[in-house]
Amino acid sequence: MNLAIQTIKIGFIKAIKTTLTLMKVVLPVYAVVVIIKYSPVMSFLERIFEPAMKIFLLPGEASIPLISGFFTDEYGAIAAATQFGFTPVEITTIAMVNLVFHSIPVEYALSRKIGLPAGKFVLYRVIAAVIVGLIVSRIGGIFL
Amino acid sequence: MTASWSVIINEFLTGSFSTVISVLKVLIPLMILIEFLQVFHVMEKLSKKLSAVTKVLGLSPPAILPLLVATVMGVTYGAGTLIEMNKKDPLPRKDFILIAVFFFICHGIIETTAIWATVGANAFVISVVRLAIAGIFTMIIARLPIFGEPKYVEVSGEEKAEEKDSDRGGA
Numbered sequence: 077m078n079l080a081i082q083t084i085k086i087g088f089i090k091a092i093k094t095t096l097t098l099m100k101v102v103l104p105v106y107a108v109v110v111i112i113k114y115s116p117v118m119s120f121l122e123r124i125f126e127p128a129m130k131i132f133l134l135p136g137e138a139s140i141p142l143i144s145g146f147f148t149d150e151y152g153a154i155a156a157a158t159q160f161g162f163t164p165v166e167i168t169t170i171a172m173v174n175l176v177f178h179s180i181p182v183e184y185a186l187s188r189k190i191g192l193p194a195g196k197f198v199l200y201r202v203i204a205a206v207i208v209g210l211i212v213s214r215i216g217g218i219f220l
Numbered sequence: 221m222t223a224s225w226s227v228i229i230n231e232f233l234t235g236s237f238s239t240v241i242s243v244l245k246v247l248i249p250l251m252i253l254i255e256f257l258q259v260f261h262v263m264e265k266l267s268k269k270l271s272a273v274t275k276v277l278g279l280s281p282p283a284i285l286p287l288l289v290a291t292v293m294g295v296t297y298g299a300g301t302l303i304e305m306n307k308k309d310p311l312p313r314k315d316f317i318l319i320a321v322f323f324f325i326c327h328g329i330i331e332t333t334a335i336w337a338t339v340g341a342n343a344f345v346i347s348v349v350r351l352a353i354a355g356i357f358t359m360i361i362a363r364l365p366i367f368g369e370p371k372y373v374e375v376s377g378e379e380k381a382e383e384k385d386s387d388r389g390g391a
Contacts, residue, residue: 087252
């Protein structure tokens with residue numbers, strides 16, 4: 077029984093530590109996205125990314141969580157995604173594309189370090205993310 | 221600016237705070253669960269049952285453990301397992317690449333599903349469909365003729381690439 081309590085304690089501490097680390101990502105991303113959202117830059121970004129987002133059946137705004145996710149991580153993408161009124165199908169597509177293609181600079185460095193062909197893997201992730209986005213945006217509606 | 225700064229600051233404070241809280245609500249039970257999985261060696265037990273899966277994916281049987289750990293618990297744990305295994309009994313280069321192929325699409329399935337579900341994504345798609353897509357990608361890439369040449373010789377990959385070279389015959 078002692079082991080169980082010990083395990084719960086360790087898990088709890090790890091969760092708090094992880095959240096503190098996450099806040100370093102979530103807070104700045106959230107701040108930047110709120111400012112961008114209310115600035116004229118937003119309509120500009122929407123216009124540029126609208127054609128690209130259309131292949132995933134997403135509105136132009138969806139590029140914001142995807143870009144945030146590219147530079148930060150999944151949590152950065154979530155911080156950005158919660159600020160727009162996406163439908164469940166849209167948010168599922170955003171989640172899937174982001175889950176394949178996120179925190180590229182950090183993970184590039186990481187894959188180099190452990191001896192993977194890092195450049196090839198970035199390319200692989202781009203292709204995989206596009207395929208995943210295409211599939212999920214089409215089938216997403218079936219489950220929702 | 222289409223909104224005043226007070227609106228922006230207000231939205232930042234309330235919004236970011238509620239995002240952190242909702243993440244915390246998921247992370248606490250999740251981390252406790254993961255800790256239990258680790259303490260009771262659940263993944264090791266499960267990997268014995270699932271060793272048949274490796275054949276379908278084109279991996280060698282021992283590769284199931286790091287794959288399973290990374291998929292279920294997250295990349296950090298998966299990488300830890302991989303490093304531990306490499307110390308004792310290094311995995312072939314092909315397995316190493318294929319594990320990466322799989323888990324770049326699908327990792328930390330409990331964590332990501334739980335967190336994206338709280339912001340409105342479909343849990344079934346995020347978990348099951350992602351798992352299926354990762355499996356299909358791995359199966360396809362495992363059967364591509366790219367593992368013939370030992371061309372990815374990098375820092376820690378050197379010995380493994382040579383090893384691959386020697387048992388290349390059938391591939």
